[in-house]
Amino acid sequence: MSHRDSSTNLYALNFSCNDELDDGHVVDSIIDHLTLSPTIQFLTIYAECPEANLPQVSLCQSLTTLKPADICNEATTFDFVSLQGFYLFDCRFECGAEETLDLFKGCVNLKCFCLHDCLCYGSVKSFKISAPHLECLGDESG
Numbered sequence: 001m002s003h004r005d006s007s008t009n010l011y012a013l014n015f016s017c018n019d020e021l022d023d024g025h026v027v028d029s030i031i032d033h034l035t036l037s038p039t040i041q042f043l044t045i046y047a048e049c050p051e052a053n054l055p056q057v058s059l060c061q062s063l064t065t066l067k068p069a070d071i072c073n074e075a076t077t078f079d080f081v082s083l084q085g086f087y088l089f090d091c092r093f094e095c096g097a098e099e100t101l102d103l104f105k106g107c108v109n110l111k112c113f114c115l116h117d118c119l120c121y122g123s124v125k126s127f128k129i130s131a132p133h134l135e136c137l138g139d140e141s142g
Helices: 025-036 054-059
Strands: 010-014 042-050 064-071 084-089 092-096 111-114 118-121
Touching: 010 025, 025 042, 025 054, 054 064
Parallel strands: 010 042, 042 064, 064 084, 064 092, 084 111, 092 118
Antiparallel strands: none
C-alpha cells in the first residue's frame, strides 16, 4: 500500500487472509498505513491473528466503519470516536479481571453495532455497551 499512487484517495480497504497468520505483522502494516491515510472511511480485516495494534485505528479520524473478523486482542476499551458502524465477527478479547467490561465506551458516535460469535476471556462478571447514538444492534449486514 505504501507504493500506491498517493494522488489517488483511498476510501475503503478490504483485507482478507484465508490462512492463519502466526503474527499480526501484515495486519499491523495495514493499520500503520491506515493511521496515515486521511481519507479511509471503511476498513474490513478478515485475518486469524493476534492483533495488538487494533486500538491504534482510533488515530484515523476519517474511519466511519470497521469490520474486524478472527482477530484476537488484549484491549480493555476501544476509543474509536469517529466510528459509526462497528461489526465484530469471531473475535477474541483478553479482558483480564474487569468487574464490568465496557469495551466500546469510547465509541461515542456508534450508530450500528454487531458482536457475532465473539469471546471475552477473563473474569468479567458483566458486559456493558455504552453507545448513546446506537440505532441498530446485531445487524450483520453492515
